[in-house]
């Protein structure tokens with residue numbers, strides 16, 4: 001099983017959402033940034049590394065949400081979400097096509113990667129937007 005971490009980065013009452021590039025798998029869909037865990041690293045280490053690699057920012061993981069299991073024909077991924085805060089850095093898009101600082105109440109408007117839908121729902125419930 002492929003373990004993938006993703007970061008729900010909160011900053012000034014908004015949440016960071018990123019759009020996958022045209023050449024990536026799941027092209028142009030929106031996701032929470034993150035990526036595949038490497039051998040020997042913790043979930044938090046994976047998140048910090050991926051977010052730095054993809055966006056050039058430093059984050060602090062705060063709270064783990066419920067992992068989502070998603071099966072496709074060829075693989076099963078476990079998407080492991082963490083609410084995080086932004087510590088420092090200006091966003092540089094090093095892999096994604098676009099990003100938005102979204103209001104929580106607008107999160108349902110994006111064309112999400114399928115495994116992210118339960119993550120969005122749990123986040124909205126937790127922050128009492130639903």
Ligand SMILES: Nc1nc2c([nH]c(=O)n2[C@H]2C[C@H](O)[C@@H](COP(=O)(O)OP(=O)(O)OP(=O)(O)O)O2)c(=O)[nH]1
Nearest residue numbers: 004006025031032033034035036077079113115116
């Ligand atoms: N990063 C991320 N990946 C997601 C999310 N939802 C979701 O289904 N995925 C899927 C897409 C990919 O199949 C896989 C993660 O791949 P990736 O391409 O983002 O990871 P990576 O940076 O480690 O990949 P690589 O280019 O190093 O191979 O998980 C999400 O919210 N964030």
